[in-house]
Amino acid sequence: MCGIVGFAGGLFDLPKKKEVLNQQMDVIKHRGPSGAGDFIDDKVALGFRRLSIIDLTKGGQPIYNEDHTKLIFFNGEVYNYREIRKELEPLGHEFKTDSDTETILHAYEQWGKDVLKKIRGMFVFVIYDLQTKTLFGARDFFGIKPLYYTTLDDGTFMFSSEIKTFMRHPEFKRTLNKKALKSFMMNQYNDLQETFFEGVFRFPAGHYFTYKDGQLDIEKYWDMQFDPSNLSFEEEVKKIDASVEESIKMHNVADVPVGAFLSEGVDSSYVTSILQPQEVFSVGFDDQTYNEVTAAHALADELGLNFNETKVKADDAFAEFDKIQYYLDEPDGNPSCVPLWFLSRFAREKVTVALSGEGADELFAGYVNYGMHSHNTTIKAFTSSLKKLPKGARAKLAKTVKKMPAFPGRVHLYTNLANPKEFYAGQSVIYDIENPSIFGSDEANQYLKPAYQNDTTIQENYQADFDRVKDADPVSQMQYIDMHHFMLNDILQKADKLSMAHSLELRVPFLDPEVAKTAGQVPTEYLINSKDTKYAYRQASAKHLPAAWANRPKLGFPVPIKQWLETDKYYEQVKALFSEDFVSEFFDQGQLLALLDANKEQRINGRRKIWTIYTFLTWYKVYFINIEDYLVLG
Incomplete structure (x- = not known):
């Protein structure tokens, strides 16, 4: 696991190119404390930090082909x-290392961009052709590994694993992207392709690029496909388990210790039961209401694994929250960032690699927002019968239900009948028909100063993706949206950044193209039905887990922000930040403070709104007021 940074094109008359590149590399030394490498010529400056995982002695970069072209x-x-190397060696390719890095290079020589049809993994790579002066690069299928790019005023193309490296280039202008703030308020993460820094973009997942003579071309090479099979339920369960088991075992390739994150949920338990690592790691809080360590410990004991537990104290969470936002590059208001930060640091004390369960909910329909809003069997059975109505009749009935006063099962009924393109607001919210977001569009504008207001909604940003899967069934459409928004821009960003902040490689075996192919062929009714969410997947996991674990509800990382914000000490900390002078640039401070007080007095449940704003303001202070204090962290 490593970090990449580079720049090319433009005037390229930057004095001391190597010095600038080295400073950029130092900013991401946490991604690669094992070593560094670079390449500079008259066209490019490319840098690298390495965390040694495979071929510890000979895997340094850059790696060249046989004739150094x-x-x-x-x-x-x-x-x-x-396996790919075994294909390449009979074709005449000579290897100097046992690294996956060199294999990619030779595979590119042999197959060009079709190398992306061969490899399975998580990656960002850049190949430079010294003869044609062309860069070729790609980001993995799901966007597990990050990549950002920008074009400077002089035409320089610059890219990196983390945005913070750009700040060491003397021509980079650190300007806030005003459009991102409202997107962040509605989602708890910025859901735009342009980041919080004006002119800096996320490179899209499943795409490759070529760059030559100032011309950047970006093309898609992979996307999720939904093509339901005609197999029986039992056959699909077997396929799921075989695919997951194969991927988890494949993800155990390493020349360093490998462990696993383990919570009470089915996903991490499924991974752990197959991987059988020596060390497993879990996190809880000093508030026992939010401690999911007990069941995880019991499973580890049953599997005969060494259980490692850490607990997060509120004082520590608030003390280190600024560092969490620094390492994330962009603000992320998902409360689970807090336990993930501490869990990653704790795990790194014993292992260099850890496996986790991200992606299973998106691939196998695990979220209640896909239509499982009621546990009442009568309501679920009645709704299932209505779903058999013609499409037009369902749409009319959904509109009627939406206008009706609240009643038990109303949300369940509506979300199962309506076209998701009209209502779906993603997974960063607890779904409500009238207010489907942390901040609704109009509500966000009420808090924001005019320069940051706009008319955008969450759904507007989803429409192009809905159009790409318009022929899929409604649940598959919602899965697709979450893969390309919530999972891509929230879940995977925090997974990578907060683990790599502690030089820990986090692997996510569910996010494998072969597992995705299997998942896309499972009929929706096998995945989400009156019995449960990701039902067929749960039955597959039951081949390895006790029933109590296979049937556990979705938990995520529960975080006691409600208790924190109602506690005088932390309430005062948040209030102090909300009261600082710079805040008036963005928000109506009177409304912020009123929201904070109403929540503390339990007149409203405003904790997610408060935490989202607290996150942005903390991040802004880091990156636009005190950035030099943080860049030295590396």
């Missing part, structure tokens, strides 16, 4: 590289 910088892991 091409080189590669690579961040990630390719899990089937040994």
